[in-house]
Amino acid sequence: xxxxxxxxxxxxxxxxxxxxxxxxxxxxxxxxxxxxxxxxxxxxxxxxxxxxxxxxxxxxxxxxxxxxxxxxxxxxxxxxxxxxxxxxxxxxxxxxxxxxxxxxxxxxxxxxxxxxxxxxxxxxxxxxxxxxxxxxxxxxxxxxxxxxxxxxxxxxxxxxxxxxxxxxxxxxxxxxxxxxxxxxxxxxxxxxxxxxxxxxxxxxxxxxxxxxxxxxxxxxxxxxxxxxxxxxxxxxxxxxxxxxxxxxxxxxxxxxxxxxxxxxxxxxxxxxxxxxxxxxxxxxxxxxxxxxxxxxxxxxxxxxxxxxxxxxxxxxxxxxxxxx
Amino acid sequence: xxxxxxxxxxxxxxxxxxxxxxxxxxxxxxxxxxxxxxxxxxxxxxxxxxxxxxxxxxxxxxxxxxxxxxxxxxxxxxxxxxxxxxxxxxxxxxxxxxxxxxxxxxxxxxxxxxxxxxxxxxxxxxxxxxxxxxxxxxxxxxxxxxxxxxxxxxxxxxxxxxxxxxxxxxxxxxxxxxxxxxxxxxxxxxxxxxxxxxxxxxxxxxxxxxxxxxxxxxxxxxxxxxxxxxxxxxxxxxxxxxxxxxxxxxxxxxxxxxxxxxxxxxxxxxxxxxxxxxxxxxxxxxxxxxxxxxxxxxxxxxxxxxxxxxxxxxxxxxxxxxxx
Numbered sequence: 001x002x003x004x005x006x007x008x009x010x011x012x013x014x015x016x017x018x019x020x021x022x023x024x025x026x027x028x029x030x031x032x033x034x035x036x037x038x039x040x041x042x043x044x045x046x047x048x049x050x051x052x053x054x055x056x057x058x059x060x061x062x063x064x065x066x067x068x069x070x071x072x073x074x075x076x077x078x079x080x081x082x083x084x085x086x087x088x089x090x091x092x093x094x095x096x097x098x099x100x101x102x103x104x105x106x107x108x109x110x111x112x113x114x115x116x117x118x119x120x121x122x123x124x125x126x127x128x129x130x131x132x133x134x135x136x137x138x139x140x141x142x143x144x145x146x147x148x149x150x151x152x153x154x155x156x157x158x159x160x161x162x163x164x165x166x167x168x169x170x171x172x173x174x175x176x177x178x179x180x181x182x183x184x185x186x187x188x189x190x191x192x193x194x195x196x197x198x199x200x201x202x203x204x205x206x207x208x209x210x211x212x213x214x215x216x217x218x219x220x221x222x223x224x225x226x227x228x229x230x231x232x233x234x235x236x237x238x239x240x241x242x243x244x245x246x247x248x249x250x251x252x253x254x255x256x257x258x259x260x261x262x263x264x265x266x267x268x269x270x271x272x273x274x275x276x277x278x279x280x281x282x283x284x285x286x287x288x289x290x291x292x293x294x295x296x297x298x299x300x301x302x303x304x305x306x307x308x309x310x311x312x313x314x315x316x317x318x319x320x321x322x323x324x
Numbered sequence: 325x326x327x328x329x330x331x332x333x334x335x336x337x338x339x340x341x342x343x344x345x346x347x348x349x350x351x352x353x354x355x356x357x358x359x360x361x362x363x364x365x366x367x368x369x370x371x372x373x374x375x376x377x378x379x380x381x382x383x384x385x386x387x388x389x390x391x392x393x394x395x396x397x398x399x400x401x402x403x404x405x406x407x408x409x410x411x412x413x414x415x416x417x418x419x420x421x422x423x424x425x426x427x428x429x430x431x432x433x434x435x436x437x438x439x440x441x442x443x444x445x446x447x448x449x450x451x452x453x454x455x456x457x458x459x460x461x462x463x464x465x466x467x468x469x470x471x472x473x474x475x476x477x478x479x480x481x482x483x484x485x486x487x488x489x490x491x492x493x494x495x496x497x498x499x500x501x502x503x504x505x506x507x508x509x510x511x512x513x514x515x516x517x518x519x520x521x522x523x524x525x526x527x528x529x530x531x532x533x534x535x536x537x538x539x540x541x542x543x544x545x546x547x548x549x550x551x552x553x554x555x556x557x558x559x560x561x562x563x564x565x566x567x568x569x570x571x572x573x574x575x576x577x578x579x580x581x582x583x584x585x586x587x588x589x590x591x592x593x594x595x596x597x598x599x600x601x602x603x604x605x606x607x608x609x610x611x612x613x614x615x616x617x618x619x620x621x622x623x624x625x626x627x628x629x630x631x632x633x634x635x636x637x638x639x640x641x642x643x644x645x646x647x648x
Contacts, residue, residue, distance in 0.1 A: 303632070
């Protein structure tokens with residue numbers, strides 16, 4: 001008898017591949033199929049199936065990990081797939097979380113399935129640390145810094161500037177601001193003081209570099225509120241030096257437990273690969289959802305609702321003995 | 325109607341005072357009484373009651389926070405008080421956790437109460453981070469460093485050396501070792517390579533300083549396996565510069581999600597006051613225990629079993645909106 005957690009992946013972009021890799025490091029899972037909207041025969045991987053066949057897998061998958069984007073994929077797929085399977089997703093459009101939670105919750109309750117939304121590192125592990133730090137130090141202030149890491153949205157925005165052939169943008173936290181936060185100074189930091197934006201741009205031949213630089217630096221919402229540097233490089237250099245997907249960041253809360261008694265709680269991540277790390281978090285939460293669903297729980301959850309023990313393959317006794 | 329969580333504190337040493345301070349920063353709690361084995365009239369504080377009266381408070385306390393020591397107080401008090409009240413404690417004798425858990429669990433199940441053991445930062449928040457990091461990065465290695473901070477056990481050991489009037493000992497993590505861990509080098513670190521021990525000793529008049537220094541440095545278990553420095557100072561200097569109780573530490577896991585893809589998860593604390601911070605953690609978990617007991621849960625728990633949302637005074641909707 002096979003006791004492995006049978007899992008499906010929906011979406012085979014960077015995140016889907018990250019989940020696929022993470023599953024190879026978690027022997028209590030069995031990857032049954034990867035579902036895509038593209039032509040499955042375009043992939044070498046034999047386990048790839050067209051998404052139209054998802055329904056046929058009912059009863060064969062313990063949990064489905066949704067790896068689509070938050071803009072258009074998940075708002076549609078989340079509630080729909082929750083009506084057939086237990087699901088895990090990384091929905092990260094912050095303003096729409098209440099609405100999305102409610103739709104997934106309705107679908108899952110009706111179907112008797114269990115779903116967790118907004119899993120990853122932010123939202124996800126960073127959110128957990130914000131909650132824990134605030135609960136432990138009610139008198140204090142929490143700061144979140146992101147980076148150094150690639151922002152896909154900002155990279156795309158640069159690519160839309162005329163004369164730009166290719167581009168990548170790194171969000172970089174200001175080291176001095178982090179240090180001020182760590183000392184417990186509780187600074188009020190403007191957007192400009194917290195992060196800088198560093199762009200690597202491949203221009204089209206003969207393009208006006210100073211116009212491109214100026215258009216980027218003055219772009220409202222994306223760059224105008226930041227100190228931005230623009231570096232022009234060749235396509236070869238971009239491929240050679242900037243094709244990884246590193247990221248990371250910091251959640252720091254400083255607070256007081258008495259007059260003059262400062263306390264600092266810090267959580268930070270340094271990631272060579274953002275999608276592989278996010279995929280690894282999704283797999284740990286898939287384990288929790290599988291177990292909680294087995295207990296008969298239904299509806300939608302977030303990371304705030306999951307007892308940490310459910311994330312580990314170890315038993316409660318092992319956890320108390322080895323990790324407490 | 326008063327909806328506050330009615331709490332009692334047992335033990336009025338450093339930790340009990342830390343809990344008392346933490347409660348003033350958590351307006352959903354009401355401190356009903358502090359129980360002590362000493363003569364209550366020795367304290368200015370009006371809410372202090374002799375521990376023999378604890379039984380009379382049944383039905384008047386929603387949760388009792390145990391602030392005694394792990395060596396002799398908690399093994400006796402934990403199961404005994406769990407048979408009357410919901411409890412939170414900071415039991416930290418690692419080797420005896422399974423036995424202690426089982427005794428508290430038995431007492432609480434029989435009495436229909438709920439208890440959480442081993443709460444604080446280590447065991448406690450550090451344990452949680454070890455669990456989460458290992459669950460997310462199964463291929464990797466976790467390191468825990470402590471300090472800089474006062475070790476009460478090591479300070480006591482120095483005070484037992486003849487010719488020593490007073491002493492305090494700081495455990496200090498080796499910065500270079502932390503940096504090697506952070507780079508993902510996965511070093512094998514000996515005890516000596518991870519921490520150094522720094523002692524401030526007040527000698528008795530006319531004592532042989534070099535004998536004292538040698539006795540400390542060669543003391544088995546406590547100092548022999550470490551690089552130890554001994555500084556002789558006056559009682560006045562000890563009082564002026566070393567009467568705080570700072571502490572802190574680091575939990576760092578580095579791992580790989582693919583060949584050559586390094587990922588780092590780090591949690592660290594820098595605490596001006598160890599007992600006030602530990603007290604603050606105990607109060608947050610007292611909130612969780614109160615809520616879970618209200619749902620009808622009984623028996624013993626650890627931090628691994630608590631859904632994080634239960635730690636915060638905010639509603640699930642507020643948490644999703646503000647912190648996710």
